Amino acid sequence: MTDTSTDPRLSDLDGFRVEIDPDRQRGDIILSRPPMNVIWMGQRDQLRVAFEELDADDRVRVIVLRAEGGNFSSGGYIRGFLDASPEHVSHLADNIAAPWRCAKPVIAANQGYTFGVGFEISLACDFRIATHGTRYALPEQKLGQIPGSGGSARLMGLIGLARTKDVVMRSRRISGEQARDWGIVVDCVAVDQLVAATDALVAELVAFSPLAQRTAKKLLNDSENATVASGIELEGHCYSRLRQSEDFAEGVRAFHEKRSPAFRGC
Structure with a gap:
């Protein structure tokens, strides 16, 4: 069932949609700008509101962040950073931290490219499931920048300083298997098993108090x-x-x- 929120900021969703399944007590935020699911600047604020709406919805026990197509997200719309003011971009992490602020469990189902802000918003979730073809990266060094939405800080909390330097300072890509071995993700499955693995984790979490x-x-x-x-x-x-x-x-x-x-x- 599609979300019926009356919040005006969710009246014309930019690059994603929201679905609620009351029977399974889950709400899904689905990135829907394939093939790369690039996240535009205005989309960040809408994503924050969507997480807040699902967190307040009594029908929802677990929130899932997933994407259409073969890639989760190749990252943000690069040219948009030049159009935004320095003051605005200094607060980019506020919106991307929305999954972390949710009182309810949040799962990120990652496949294909999960780069930049796509990786950062996944790191703000409680659980990440990868596929064998998932590739994680914070490639901002190639643009003369650094991660700006909390990615380096959250990653360092998971894998430590040395490995985070290896990923951030070299714009290194991490495979789904490597992410599992380093403790970034809770599971790494075949791409055709991603839906089933996500459904199973939702069902497990819903069973708890x-x-x-x-x-x-x-x-x-x-x-x-x-x-x-x-x-x-x-x-x-x-x-x-x-x-x-x-x-x-x-x-x-x-x-x-x-x-x-x-x-x-x-």
Whole structure:
């Protein structure tokens, strides 16, 4: 089912569409400017709003970011950066961080070229699934630039300083298999298995308590740059709050009754 949001910024979508499947409790944002799915400057703000709308939609438990055609995205519209002011481009990461800010789990299903902002918005998601033909890159050095939408910072958090320098400073392409081995993606599958792998991960996440999922995501995001001691303290507060939830009580009952829990998110 197509999204029916009344937000005026989503009335004429630029290079993507939004679909909601209430039965599977998922909302999809689908890049739809094949064959390369280039992301234009104005599209970034619309993508942010789309993520915010799906995050607020009670029908949606999991958000999926995917693309039409053989490539996820070759990156941004290059000439558009010359038209934008320095002040504007200094805040490009704000929109691309929308998946990270979502309370709900977000999956990126990547195939083919996943370059530049395409890679950066995927890195802002919680889970990435690649295919054997996926190629990741932050190629901005070839333009006399650096990644500007959070890519280098997020990548360094995943693979460390030395490997990030290798990728960013050499504009190096990473295969889907390499991304899996480095921990960038959770799975690397044949291209004809990407849909099935994404569907399976959605179904797995939907089965958990939505309250516990939201809590876990926020805890992990907030603890990313915290000390171990601070992270443990935050974890304790979150654990204490969930201890009082109906979902936790239902989970305990279901465990002892040897049945699947029926979580309600409260």
